[in-house]
Amino acid sequence: MKYVHSPLFIFQCLLQGLLIGLFAWLDWNTAEQAVLGGVLLCSVGIPHGANDHLYRQSTTLRGLLAFIGIYLGSMGAYLAVWWVAPAAALVIFFAISLHHFGQSNFENPSVWYLPSLLWGIWLLAFPVLLHWEEALGIFGTMIGGKSVNFSITQTARWGIAAAFSLLYFSVLLRYERENWPRYALQWAVVTAWYWLTPLLFGFIVVFCLWHSMQSLQHQLIYYKATKKGTFRQFAFALLPFGLLALTGFGMYVYFRGFAVGEAFILLSLITLPHILVMHRLYGVFH
Numbered sequence: 449m450k451y452v453h454s455p456l457f458i459f460q461c462l463l464q465g466l467l468i469g470l471f472a473w474l475d476w477n478t479a480e481q482a483v484l485g486g487v488l489l490c491s492v493g494i495p496h497g498a499n500d501h502l503y504r505q506s507t508t509l510r511g512l513l514a515f516i517g518i519y520l521g522s523m524g525a526y527l528a529v530w531w532v533a534p535a536a537a538l539v540i541f542f543a544i545s546l547h548h549f550g551q552s553n554f555e556n557p558s559v560w561y562l563p564s565l566l567w568g569i570w571l572l573a574f575p576v577l578l579h580w581e582e583a584l585g586i587f588g589t590m591i592g593g594k595s596v597n598f599s600i601t602q603t604a605r606w607g608i609a610a611a612f613s614l615l616y617f618s619v620l621l622r623y624e625r626e627n628w629p630r631y632a633l634q635w636a637v638v639t640a641w642y643w644l645t646p647l648l649f650g651f652i653v654v655f656c657l658w659h660s661m662q663s664l665q666h667q668l669i670y671y672k673a674t675k676k677g678t679f680r681q682f683a684f685a686l687l688p689f690g691l692l693a694l695t696g697f698g699m700y701v702y703f704r705g706f707a708v709g710e711a712f713i714l715l716s717l718i719t720l721p722h723i724l725v726m727h728r729l730y731g732v733f734h
């Protein structure tokens with residue numbers, strides 16, 4: 449069954465609708481935003497990225513150690529890229545992320561599937577267009593404290609967003625005609641949510657609700673099919689690296705506070721091997 453036809457999709461739309469209503473009518477302060485963001489990150493955002501080891505090819509201890517070695521090695525190599533060429537590392541982060549977000553939404557193994565690419569771009573570019581100065585400030589800290597000055601008028605940003613949305617809708621009609629109304633509804637609720645919310649809070653909710661949840665569902669389906677395991681076993685299998693990641697996240701926030709640029713760089717390091725593992729999983733799925 450395609451993800452957009454699963455009960456999860458209805459649940460996500462209802463929850464997103466409820467959050468839009470609550471955010472539009474109640475005045476959420478930053479502490480309340482941090483609580484919801486934190487709960488979502490700890491319950492779905494972090495766990496969805498903490499079970500990659502379950503999909504390794506060799507299930508022996510040696511296989512696990514090799515997997516961890518390759519995982520850490522690719523993180524180290526990417527850190528080196530951040531060190532020598534931070535702007536290129538930032539571009540790589542956006543490129544792999546948009547692929548990853550699009551792939552989990554359209555379940556298509558191709559890197560070039562147009563609806564996936566456009567959806568991934570929308571999830572990352574629309575909040576940037578809405579909060580231009582703030583986003584450029586964060587990019588600046590990520591590439592070594594440089595100021596990124598790229599001025600573009602608000603009208604131009606609206607023009608880009610409108611043209612891009614039209615393109616997305618026409619591509620949906622061409623490639624996903626049957627599921628078009630569902631993806632259009634998804635676009636509408638996500639866009640309305642971004643419109644209402646501050647940059648980071650808006651993105652964290654979208655990341656957890658519209659990426660991590662469907663990703664967890666795909667991982668569970670794959671786990672059940674390949675390991676013949678149950679939901680309970682899957683939940684237990686999530687625990688070791690899930691708890692490790694949560695502890696690491698807790699310690700990071702406790703000792704370093706939340707330096708946004710640095711946190712995104714750390715996220716990018718963990719994200720690179722995760723995306724490669726998930727890309728393989730979606731290939732097998734198809």
Ligand SMILES: CC1=C(/C=C/C(C)=C/C=C/C(C)=C/C=O)C(C)(C)CCC1
Pocket residue numbers: 497541542544545548571572573575576583586587647651712715719722
């Ligand atoms: C840096 C930055 C952004 C991009 C974040 C990205 C690219 C996150 C990717 C996360 C992934 C792929 C997690 C894996 O599961 C925003 C929020 C657009 C704007 C603010 C600064």
